[in-house]
Amino acid sequence: MDERGPQSGVGRALLGAPKQLLADEVYQRVGASIIDGTLPPGHRIRDAELAEKFGVSRMPIREALQRLERVGLVEMHPSRYTQVTEVPPQLTEKTLEYAGYLGGAVAAIAVPRLAGAEREEAAALARALDDGLDDPAVLAARRADLLLYLSRHSDNEILDAVLDQTSMPLSRNLRPWAVDDAERTRMRELHAALADAILAGDGHTAEHLVRKLHHVD
Numbered sequence: 645m646d647e648r649g650p651q652s653g654v655g656r657a658l659l660g661a662p663k664q665l666l667a668d669e670v671y672q673r674v675g676a677s678i679i680d681g682t683l684p685p686g687h688r689i690r691d692a693e694l695a696e697k698f699g700v701s702r703m704p705i706r707e708a709l710q711r712l713e714r715v716g717l718v719e720m721h722p723s724r725y726t727q728v729t730e731v732p733p734q735l736t737e738k739t740l741e742y743a744g745y746l747g748g749a750v751a752a753i754a755v756p757r758l759a760g761a762e763r764e765e766a767a768a769l770a771r772a773l774d775d776g777l778d779d780p781a782v783l784a785a786r787r788a789d790l791l792l793y794l795s796r797h798s799d800n801e802i803l804d805a806v807l808d809q810t811s812m813p814l815s816r817n818l819r820p821w822a823v824d825d826a827e828r829t830r831m832r833e834l835h836a837a838l839a840d841a842i843l844a845g846d847g848h849t850a851e852h853l854v855r856k857l858h859h860v861d
Contacts (some may be wrong), residue, residue, distance in 0.1 A: 666698075666700050666704035667704040667705075667707035667708045667711070668708075669698075670694065670698055670700070670704055670705055670707075670708035671707075671708040671711050671712060673698075674689070674694070674708060674709075674712060675712060675715075675717060675812045675816075678712070678717050678718070678728055678816060679812065679815050679816045679819070680781075681781075681819075683728050684728060685728050685729060685730040685731065686727055686728060686730065687727060687728045688725050688726070688727050689709065689718060689725075689726045689727060689728065690725075690726075691705050691706060691709070691726075709726055713726075715809070715810070715812055715813045716729060716813050716817075717729060717812065717813065717816060731816065731817055731819075731820055733820075735817055736817055736818060736820050736821050739813070739814060739817035739818055740818060740821055740858050740859060740860075741858065741859075741860055742810075742814075743787070743791075743814050743818060743858050744854065744855045744857070744858025744859065744860030745855065745860060746791075746806070746807070746810070746814075747787070747791050747854040747855070747857075747858065748851040748852070748854045748855040748860070749803070749851070750791055750794045750795050750798060750803060750807065750854075751794060751842075751847060751850035751851045751853075751854045752847045752848065752850065752851035753798045753800055753803060753847065754766075754794035754795065754797055754798035754799075754800075754847070755794065755841065755842055755845060755846065755847040755850045756845050756846075756847040757797065757798065757799055758794075758797055758842070758845065762797050763842055763843050763845065764843070765793065766790065766793055766794060766797075766842045767839040767840075767842045767843050768839075769786070769789055769790040769793055770790060770835055770838040770839040770842055771835060771836065771839045772786050772789070772790075773786045773787065773790065773831075773835040773838075773857075774831075774832055774835055776823075777823050777828050777831060777832070780818075780819055780820060780821055780822040780823075781819050783818075783821075783822075783823065784815050784818040784819045784821070785815070787818070787857075788811060788814065788815050791807060791811075792807065792811065795807045831857070834853055834856055834857055835857075837849075837853055838850060838853040838854065838857070841853060
């Protein structure tokens with residue numbers, strides 16, 4: 645007889661974990677499901693269902709949902725319901741602008757500090773941006789990969805912390821943004837130029853190029 649009950653799978657893996665770790669795990673998993681569209685805009689999220697799925701109490705579930713509300717991925721209506729938020733076009737445009745300035749700052753700080761092997765890896769991530777020119781979701785993911793890599797190697801804990809807090813809404817809000825057919829050649833040129841700037845350790849040029857990739861001049 646299977647005696648695992650509702651705490652099998654994910655829930656079993658979380659058994660015995662501190663409350664904050666439980667909330668972090670739920671935050672990451674639910675956030676990822678919102679970003680990839682598994683939980684679409686307007687989807688109602690129920691505490692009890694998540695508690696059963698993860699095999700935990702409702703407390704870490706509520707803490708995770710409160711964090712997701714603070715970064716704009718859900719909206720909570722106490723004693724009524726919680727649902728995934730919509731991403732209107734104007735939010736995508738504002739996020740694109742913010743990502744351009746933030747990404748530019750990340751590049752300006754990190755690129756000159758990269759070691760030789762790290763420059764090669766970051767340049768490869770810049771060239772991989774071409775993979776997303778036909779798919780907005782892939783492009784958002786590739787840009788996130790590059791910015792996270794640069795941030796992790798920036799030797800600047802404040803910058804790293806800011807990106808940790810904003811990476812989820814950035815990824816989610818930019819998923820609808822697509823590159824027009826007419827500008828794909830230009831984008832490939834910018835990706836190649838960014839890779840070259842990274843290899844040269846030129847933070848100033850890298851900053852400028854990252855902004856241009858996000859339509860911020």
